[in-house]
Amino acid sequence: xxxxxxxxxxxxxxxxxxxxxxxxxxxxxxxxxxxxxxxxxxxxxxxxxxxxxxxxxxxxxxxxxxxxxxxxxxxxxxxxxxxxxxxxxxxxxxxxxxxxxxxxxxxxxxxxxxxxxxxxxxxxxxxxxxxxxxxxxxxxxxxxxxxxxxxxxxxxxxxxxxxxxxxxxxxxxxxxxxxxxxxxxxxxxxxxxx
Numbered sequence: 001x002x003x004x005x006x007x008x009x010x011x012x013x014x015x016x017x018x019x020x021x022x023x024x025x026x027x028x029x030x031x032x033x034x035x036x037x038x039x040x041x042x043x044x045x046x047x048x049x050x051x052x053x054x055x056x057x058x059x060x061x062x063x064x065x066x067x068x069x070x071x072x073x074x075x076x077x078x079x080x081x082x083x084x085x086x087x088x089x090x091x092x093x094x095x096x097x098x099x100x101x102x103x104x105x106x107x108x109x110x111x112x113x114x115x116x117x118x119x120x121x122x123x124x125x126x127x128x129x130x131x132x133x134x135x136x137x138x139x140x141x142x143x144x145x146x147x148x149x150x151x152x153x154x155x156x157x158x159x160x161x162x163x164x165x166x167x168x169x170x171x172x173x174x175x176x177x178x179x180x181x182x183x184x185x186x187x188x189x190x191x192x193x194x
Contacts, residue, residue: 056128059179063126063133063171066092066179070169071121077105080114080147093181094172112149119144121167125192131173138194140164166190 073088084106089098108114119141127134142162146153168185 059128059133059173060126062179063128063135064124066171066181067124067126067135067137067169070181071118074101075118077101078115080116080150081109084109091178091180097181097183113153114147115144116147117144120164122164123192123194133171133173133179134168135171136166136168136190136192138164138192139167164194166192166194 069092070089073092076088077084084102086098086102089101093101119139120143121137121139124135124137127136140162141157145157148154166187168187168190169181170183170185171179172182174180
């Protein structure tokens with residue numbers, strides 16, 4: 001097994017209290033009515049694995065940056081808006097992921113459901129295997145409420161959204177060498193615990 005095929009992990013801990021990223025595993029319900037136009041400042045504290053070779057360390061760093069860009073876009077997309085801006089996910093996700101996310105968000109926009117704020121994402125772990133990557137993190141959506149017509153969703157947030165749980169996405173290296181998020185996976189497929 002080459003060193004390029006060995007699993008490499010990046011642990012991120014102690015993110016700033018305001019770290020906000022999103023993962024669209026909300027039982028299909030994601031939109032954001034917040035008014036924060038600033039991109040999420042993740043205060044990246046990750047570092048490459050100590051034994052990672054140059055290319056692998058670069059891939060790991062690229063995947064962390066990709067993950068942050070993905071959640072910046074997802075938070076922005078889920079704010080109350082008259083139209084979805086698909087371009088926010090260009091150069092971040094594959095066409096299939098973009099279409100799935102936009103379709104899901106548009107369904108909820110049509111019901112007057114948006115989100116404000118953002119979830120907290122911690123302990124980001126990246127695994128690289130050649131041209132495939134896996135990014136896992138611990139997510140809590142307590143500070144990312146669902147709103148219907150500007151008011152908190154009747155009955156409040158589902159308990160599973162306000163507990164810290166693993167979330168997982170995968171990525172692939174495109175033909176031009178850039179990484180793209182290519183799938184979101186169910187929590188049951190996580191290899192980390194939160």
